[in-house]
Amino acid sequence: MALHDVLGKIMGQPFYKIWGLNPDLIPPTSYTIGIDTEDMIRKKVAEADQFKILKVKLGLDTDKMIIDTIRQVTDRPLCADVNQGWKTREEALEMAHWLAERNVSFLEQPMPKEQIDDNAWLTEHSPIPTIADEGCQRLVDVPALKGVYSGINIKLMKCTGMREAKRMAELARSLEMKVMIGCMTETSCAISAAAQLAPLTDWADLDGALLIDNDIYDGMTVINGNCILPDRPGIGILRK
Secondary structure (H helix, E strand, O other), rough: HHHHHHHHHHHEEEHHHHHHOOHHHHHEEEEEEOOHHHHHHEEEEEEEOHHHHHHEOOOOHHHHHHHHHHHHHOOOOOOOOOOOOOOHHHHHHHHHHHHHOOOOOEOOOOOOOOOHHHHHHHHOOOHHHHHHHHOOHHHHHHHHHOOEEOOEOOOHHHHHHHHHHHHHHHHHHHOEEEEEEOOOOOOOHHHHHHHHHHOOOOOOOOOHHHHHHOOOOOOOEOOOOEEOOOOOEEEEEOOO
């Protein structure tokens, strides 16, 4: 990220412009609703009022309660991050159909990454796309994921940085796979770097800097759920 930032500053351009990308094409970012009690889930959904899509953490025996609670207060699209929580293909497929009926757009890492055949079977039969997260780390992983998942989730903290992330997105596209750009709990430094290549993706999950109170950078902002990149050279960050 530092090398891309300094190169962009030498060239006097934001990195999305160097790559020829349009920041207006960045998908709206999801906002994460963690596993919690019914009252806390309602509170978190209310606090996420500006976001167009919510990312819901699942994978325990409270899955249906969480979704039903959210659906009591909003009909906004959801995406489900199961974090390898479902253990059998039968359970995963039953939940995929149940979630599809409740306007869930895709499943992120539904089963353990080691269950390659089960994940492939689910992808073949699921009514909604499946996305590899823990199952996708680096560029070298992507070709073998074709047919196992519908798409991949790219995180700079896993793949070593912006250059490899862009190559992963381009390779996945060439394999006719979906692409998601994700994050850990990060400052606006990493979030702004990831956002530079977000126009290449179908889905964005770039809320990491919104979940902390010690962000020392000013960079990408979120307005009405949309990711707004500043017109600054490099990755677009300033120290607060």
